[in-house]
Amino acid sequence: MREFFDMGGYAAFVWPAYAVTLAVVLLNIFWARRALARSCAEARRRLQMQGERR
């Protein structure tokens, strides 16, 4: 197990590379969902304003 985490002496480069990529993957999921939620909220707000005007 220790051997695995040591990555043949390259641990200081291999693991940060994987960490950065994992962070980009997770952030993309979060950002995409947030963008959709914001657009939905914005559309809902517009519909409400239209309804009040009527």
Add this chain to the structure above:
Amino acid sequence: MNWSWFHRLASPPHVYALAARLTPWFAWPAALCILAGLWGGLVLAPPDYQQGDGFRILYVHAPSAWMSLMVYVTMAVSAAVGLIWRIKVAHAVAASCAPIGASFTFAALVTGALWGQPMWGTYWEWDPRLTSELVLLFLYLGYMGLRAGIEDTQRADRASAVLAVVGVVNVPIIHYSVTWWNSLHQAPSVMRLAKPAMPLPMLVPLLLMLLGFTLFFVALLLVRLRGEVLARERAASWIREVVSA
């Protein structure tokens, strides 16, 4: 031949519903491919005879770099379709691509730097491949900045589409930079016409990661696309049904 399916692809309510339905069919296979690729790349693949275990950065670097280029081409093609045929949905696809592409270009640059330090002795060099990839990041950021700076969505769509289409010249420059000029970066070992220069236990995890990242891109694109379609359909009545739930 019946082309109605093709015309429906330009219809916002149809695209919105289709995108929602298709997302899990890309997201879950993406997760499976990436997990299998990680297991294969980190555990099963043997160490490289020159780089030892350092070569394992390949399994995050190459898929990120592939994403940076593939997403850009998708963005430029849909921007061109939007410009030529004035299809709103095509512009929505292009706008959805940019943040995804930018983030993976960043990942490609950072993982590349972390690979460069132990193998080449430097995190960064103003080398043709590295420099053109950095230009790609600036193209994405310029595209997003341009969009953010224009209030009217239609005008933002057209102006940013021109930038996306012009910027596509950078894609072949990045890909061929390692053969056209002397570069620190190695030549392609998989994305080439000849047989991949890698033994199968190393190659299969890489192909799984490439496939997994591509499926992940489609899933992200489908989620973002719904938001972009909503933003372009200010007054349509179908919106009431999808957002009231």
